[in-house]
Every structure is written in C-alpha cells, then in structure tokens.
Amino acid sequence: MVQDRVTSIEVARRAGVSQSAVSRVFTPGASASPKMAAKIRKVADALGYRPNVLARSLITGKSRIIGVVVAYLENQFYPDALEKLSMALQARGYHVLVFMAAQDAGNIDQVLDEIVDYQVDALVMASVAMSSTLVERCDAAGIPVLLFNRRQDDARFASVTSDNVAGGRKLAEFLIKGGHRKIAHIAGWEGASTQRDREQGFREGLAAGGMKLFSRAVGNFDFEQSKDAARELFNSFDPPDAVFVANDHMAFAVMETLRSELGLRIPQDVSVVGYDDVPIAAWPSFDLTTVRQPSDLMVEKTVVSLLDSIDNPLSEPRQVAIDGPLIIRGSARKPQ
Amino acid sequence: MVQDRVTSIEVARRAGVSQSAVSRVFTPGASASPKMAAKIRKVADALGYRPNVLARSLITGKSRIIGVVVAYLENQFYPDALEKLSMALQARGYHVLVFMAAQDAGNIDQVLDEIVDYQVDALVMASVAMSSTLVERCDAAGIPVLLFNRRQDDARFASVTSDNVAGGRKLAEFLIKGGHRKIAHIAGWEGASTQRDREQGFREGLAAGGMKLFSRAVGNFDFEQSKDAARELFNSFDPPDAVFVANDHMAFAVMETLRSELGLRIPQDVSVVGYDDVPIAAWPSFDLTTVRQPSDLMVEKTVVSLLDSIDNPLSEPRQVAIDGPLIIRGSARKPQ
C-alpha cells in the first residue's frame, strides 16, 4: 500500500544519467539538452516521478507556501477573498496554508510560531491585527507580511485595503443627499483600521454637509452584538432615520433586527447602508446600498505585492488602497 | 533583514552539546535528561530557535500537513466546516493546505499532482468527486483520502456525511403531515452522492405516505441556476404547494425568487424546506425549515478518521453517516 516514493536518484539510475541531470530537467531555468530532457521525462513519467517539494524547499529556502492567517470565515467577504487568493496563487505555483486565529489575538503568538516553523515564503494577515512584537518576529525571520483589509502605520509591512476613508465619505454624502437628518453609525471592532478609516471618512462627509453623528453603537463585526447595537440605537423615542453599519455582515444583522423585532420598514422608516458588497447584499431581501470592496482587484494587488516582496526582499512594502464604488440599491432612501 | 535561520547545529554549538541532543529535546518522545533539556531550551529560546518542519518532514516522511480540496466556498456550509476543521487539526499539530478545484473536475488531476508534491499526510475532499484514476494515484502515493460531505461506493476511502437518506425521508414526512399535496424537488448536482441520497430518502418518504414527486428541476447547487429552477417550476398554472430544495444555499435563491419575482408568500402560498442548516437559515427573513448537518460532529469524526488512517495505514477506511435533526422553522406549513 504505502509505496516508496520515487526519487530523482531512481530516475537517474534507470535513465542512465546523473541525479543532477534529473534535477535540472525539473528545475525551471536550469539548462539541459533537449535530448536528455526527453529521455529523463520519459523515465520519470513511466515511474510517476515528481520532485519532492519539501526537499526542494530545504535547499532553495523557498517553500512556495503562503501562510494565510484569518480570524473568522463567517463574514462572507473572507471566504470569498480566500477562494480568489488561493486560486490566484495556485496559478502561480504557490499554495495557501491556512491558520485560524481568534480575533482577540490571544493565540496569535503561538500561531506565528507555527507559521515560522513551516518556512512560509510570505504571510497574509486577513483582518488580524499585528502587535509590534509580532512584527519583530516576522522581520527577524525574514518573512514578508501583508495585511489584507487592514492597514497599520508601521511602514514595515505592505497592506491592501479599499479606500475606506473615501468610501465612508461617499456613504455620508449619499445619506445627506437623501435627506436624512438623524444619521447613526454602528461600528465594528474599534481596534481595526478599517473601522477607524470608514468612520473617519463618514464623519468627514457628515461634517462637509454641516452635520454630525446622531448616535452610535458598537457591533464589533459580530452578528449577535450587532443585533444588540441595533436594539440599543432604535429602542428610543427618538430613533435615527439612517444608519451606516460598518460592514455588510453586521448590516444584515441590523436589518433583520429592525424589521422582524422592531417592526421598522426599510427604507421607509429607516435607511441602512453597509460596506463590502458581499454577494448577499444583492439578494432582494436585503438589496443593500453599500460600498463595494473590489475583492478581485484587492486579491490581484495582494498577489503582485506578495510575489514582489518574495523576489526582492529589499523592496519597500507598499500600502495600497483601492477605490471602491458606491453601489446604490434599495435599502436607503435615494436623493430626489 | 533576511537573517540566516537558526539551526539546531548553531544551538548545539552555543550550548556545547551535540546536534542530536538538540534534536532530541525538540522531538516528542525522544529521551533527554532534564538538565540537558533545560540548558538547550535556554539557548534555543535566546536564539529564537525552532525546528524546521520541512527538514523534519523530509526525514520522518510526515509533513503534518493535511490537504483539503474544496470546490467553492460560496455555500456557507463549507467555509464553516473549513474553519472548524482547520481549528481542530491545528489543535492536534496539523495544518491545512488548501487547494481550490473547480467542480467540473477538469483540473483535479493537476491539483492532485501538486498535492502529492507537498507530501501531505492525508487528503480531505470536500464536495469534490473522485474519479477512479484519481483513486489509483492516491492509493499509489500512499495518501489516505477522506470524502467530506460526499460518499462513494468504492471501499477504498473513508467518508463522512450526514445521513442524507434519513434526512430526506424526514423532510418528506414533515411535508406530508403538513398537508401538502403537490410536492416538488429542486435538485443539486446530480453527480453528487449527497444529492442522490437526499432525493432517494425524500422519494421513499413520499412513497411511504402514498405520494410521489409532483415536479422536479435541477439547480446544480448553484445560486443562479436555482433561480431558474424556481421559475421553471412555479411559472405554471398549476404550481407545487411545497418544494424541497437540496441544500440551503439553493433554497435561499429559490425563496428570493419566489417572493420578489413571483410574488408568492412563504409559507402561505408555498412551503420551502432545505438541507444543511447554515447560519443564514436561522435569519428571520428566511426562517428556513431544514435538516441540520451537524458540522461540529462531522468535523470531529473527520479528524478522528484522518488521524487514525495516518497512524495505522492498514486500518480499513470507514464510511460514517451522522444523523441530523429536522429543524422546524417557519418556511413551511406545519402539521396541525
């Protein structure tokens, strides 16, 4: 059952050549004569030989593995991005080693140890914050780090986000033009740059229109907590007439609560806008006005940045923020 | 920036011991005196030494990597299971290497090559069919394979599913007791065992109640195609009064189409039931009656089976089918 692996030595023996010849045939960029390559390929195919990636990694120092740390896959934005990222990397000969880490970062340290153990070529942190000690560790290990959907002022790592400040501003402008007077905000986790940026842009937009936030609650990017936040804001004798929920995932929780629990109609009684434009946002039941995070583009930029930092480790990490369009649907009253 | 890795030899040198001593301290089960262990650990910590998993794999023949092949993450059941599986394996010192493969199996062969290259200890195929040639390949490579949420008659691999036949039967009984007379079915991909089993159970249940399927369409587990299927079945002068959609993901598409496009009320005009009980099914907008696939339990069984087949390669693969409860909510008329 458990056959011995076919090695390059075995192939070499049967083809009557040296092990190095076999190696060169399977190493992109190495030189081998067409004749030799043909002969070796034939034997290799017959035996079912394939180079052992692990052994190769040992000597090249490159594992062709990208570690991806992700906190939770409940918010559809992440599985979607993970799927795209995985496919894009796969197409370039890389693969994704997944590490789950709780949001609260308690076990991130341990997770990071494990990552370093696997000699990953680079690291993508999706919606996970990096403490400065973690930065040091990766830096010391020579592993380039890219923050996905998060940004950090530390110039030592690359990041790819959407332009959250601009997006927040667009939403504020849209709600103001829609004639809303009492505009509230349900925030995600306050430690997240996405949260801070979106809120900042939103507040700027309000200020530019001579308004300010009517009320505010925190949902921590969590479904259940967002329901509580909705109750908190709307169980009031003077509730808001519009609310910007910091991402779509929370917005669904808010919409469900407003409609089924508080008996409010959307958008007649209250307008709701979100952020991300996950597929569910387009479902008729939600029809959510939101800012699209262009995940295809974000993944594309991520891959380019990643490969660049792998190929030349001295290149400066870049912080990319991609503009995302406002997607106007029916969950918020529209400007006349 | 790119430091040299700290190796066991370096640690040994600084601690004034042999490399083997260092190795033994970091190899579970190897013997080292407490004194020596303490000394080495101290030096190792100071240098930030951690064993290189890849080098270790090379010699032990175990990579502690589990390959997971998954077709698409759009159906929430899969990211959810992936998250749980990843955490469970992580807790046992394994990690998940993700491979995306298109449903149509065109590129599965290539994907499999890549998997073998990485010397994974085992393989989980989530909702991906195995052709018999693929079976041979894995068998030859000595890689145990487990089908997750799929079953195959071939006794050569383990599988973990819910008891789809029983689940289908429960749904039929429930709909019959609810007084439905025209019961339809929207099927997933017909090549999937889950589809065949659910439908078989459902038909058996109908037959036991002296009924048979009123009409049928195919949604291929795809959101858009399921909308078409709904249109096909319900744009009729004699539409069904109940429909069993083969999974929740498709059921949402069907519900959206029935309500927003065809103006039908659920459950007053038509009852809808699904399968999986993904989190969204509990949202008030859908409130979907469905059969729960106990993903915690399924993951648990998967991990146990996986580790067992890794530890003793001669053990017989087991096919596990876990019973899932009917979750009665409001999307289907209830029995009086």
Next chain:
DNA sequence: TGCATATTTGCATTCCTATGCAAAATTACC
C-alpha cells in the same frame, strides 16, 4: 580542420533534522 567559446553533464557538497548504534554516564541493587 583547428581553435576559441558556449553549453551540458557529472561530481561532490549542502540544506536541516532525526535516528540506529555504540560509548559514556547514571541508576539500581546486592
């Protein structure tokens, strides 16, 4: 054809850790 240059090929070594074996150190027991 002859010589200089470019390309292939093989040899030997390297990457880092685990492990069988034998030597050394420790422990147990009389």
Next chain:
DNA sequence: GGTAATTTTGCATAGGAATGCAAATATGCA
C-alpha cells in the same frame, strides 16, 4: 563499593533535490 541494568549522549548517516565547480561535448567561425 562493585557489577549489572538502564538511561543519556555523541557520532555518523540518511532523507531528496539543488547547485558551484570542473570536466566533457557541442557549437561557431575563420
């Protein structure tokens, strides 16, 4: 304290492939 039994330690090697270097072939050009 002395010998036997046990544990600890170091030595040397293996695992599979990549690569610098030198030798061997092939190519170019007059």
